Amino acid sequence: MYITNDIKYIGVNDHKVDLFEGQYKVPSGMAYNSYAIMDDKIAIMDTVDAGFTHEWLDNIQNTLGSRRPDYLVVQHMEPDHSANIANFVKAYPEAKIVSSAKAFVMMKNFFGTEFEDKRIVVGEGDTLCLGKHTLAFVAAPMVHWPEVIVTYDVTDKVLFSADGFGKFGALDVDEPWTDEARRYFIGIVGKYGAQVQSLLKKAAGLDISIICPLHGPVLTENLGYYLNLYNTWSSYQPEEEGIVIAYTSVYGNTKKAVLQLVDKLKANGCPRVVVHDLARCDMAEAVGDAFRYSKLVLATTTYNADIFPFMREFINHLTERNFSNRTVALVENGSWAPLAAKVMRGMLEKCKNLIFTDTTVKILSALNEDSGAQLNSLVEELCREYLAQQDSTANKNDLTALFNIGYGLYVVTSNDGKKDNGLIVNTVTQVTNTPNRLAVTINKNNYSHHIIKQTGIMNISCLTVDAPFKVFESFGFRSGRNVDKFADCEPLRSDNGLVFLPRYINSFMSLKVEQYIDLDTHGMFICSVTEARVLSDRETMTYAYYHNNVKPKPQTQGKKGYVCKICGFVYEGEELPEDYICPLCKHGAADFEEIK
16 A cells, blocks of 8 residues: 555554454454555555464565665554564564653563664754655653654654554554544543643644554644544543433432433433433443543442442542543442542542532432432523524523623634634723623734624634633634634524634623724724623633633743743744744744743
């Protein structure tokens, strides 16, 4: 298989394996990917699992013909990728091995030697020239082992991403990428989200056309989709709006409560309800869904003064992988001394940014009038924002939305007649309450200012403290004149036809411009309120909260160069080119300052 004219696929498919890493079900098998870069010098990228030695060596021989490889690049020492290093050396004793220093230490553990006579140690910023192809190496420690490097082919713009962007499933099986890639990421790499975030920042500075992972298909189109998903997964943000119910039931009464809960959630506007019986389901799939959706309900019985074993295992999987940024509800059952809710909440205490519902449902053996009422209260809590988002059930004149205005941060949305637009502002003020009028001040350089002056309408979404940095990247660092800021989501619309954010807001207001005041560099729009909805009671994000808790701190320690004042991207070098554009926020050199 040709990746490019000079890069060939030489990996293998494994349909014998039933459990990957001894725990993950892989009904579609696994692919162990390896690649050959053909140039004046030939580089082989990684080996394959021990069960496919001869097939892999045959692939090398058939691809190279009479030529012999000059280098074996080892990016990752996990045995499904490194098992055949010694066999490669026997077949091609003149070839050099290129890898990180830690990888060579691991080679001694696996093979009894560090291959001292043929090793080339590489690290961050090192390069290897093959002829017209130059390989640039990027350190990726703990993604997901400490020795990992990834490799960028500067010539063909190919990123060899090690285990990054991999998925379960052999290459000769036609199946969607996302579900099995999510299950793979959360299960195997999920604990190391911070390290993946660091690698994504490095990748943002590369011009990538193709991604070649060590598992799963080569990615050649719509790379932004995969990069965005990895950013979502590794920052532990919900991928979709919906509720996962994970439960265990001994005699069926907890299950009956769960089934009632499912029906009530669907009847009250929940866009997606996913249910997992933890005693019978694929545990990895249940864990993946918990990270996929925005809310989680845990329902289980008290068992031996603790919780049912399958629920304990499930929660352990969540906490090990840094489960965070979700709404969690608890349902407990017990005949004489229910303790399950207390135990579950205690297990989740170390998770970050979890919002527990006010209502905890306590079932005494079976649902009764009291626990049934608690179930209804829980549904009301979980579905409040869904009901407010839908035209048919929303209170569109809930002026308590005005109480969420302060020195906060807001997304102002508009439409230029062709596409939706949005930007971040922190200058929204209520100026009168009879009638209710707001003042919104926008820099004239912003495209939104131009649109709103023409259309006379806008929506204001009040951001909450759980809004991640990617919201500010999307709406604060790019111009709507050049990009479609809503291309990767399905926004909701108010009666004026404009969008409001489906997540990370507690309220929104539709505004009609009544007066415009020219403030030289800025314009102030005095607006009447035509619609107001409250979606939740979560705290509005203030400007101070954003700077103290959301905006990433620049990683400048030990580095020489310049840091972007807008997003914190670090440019390493003696001089910053005058025409340099930040690869993250697209701001120019004027918004960089020298690292002191």
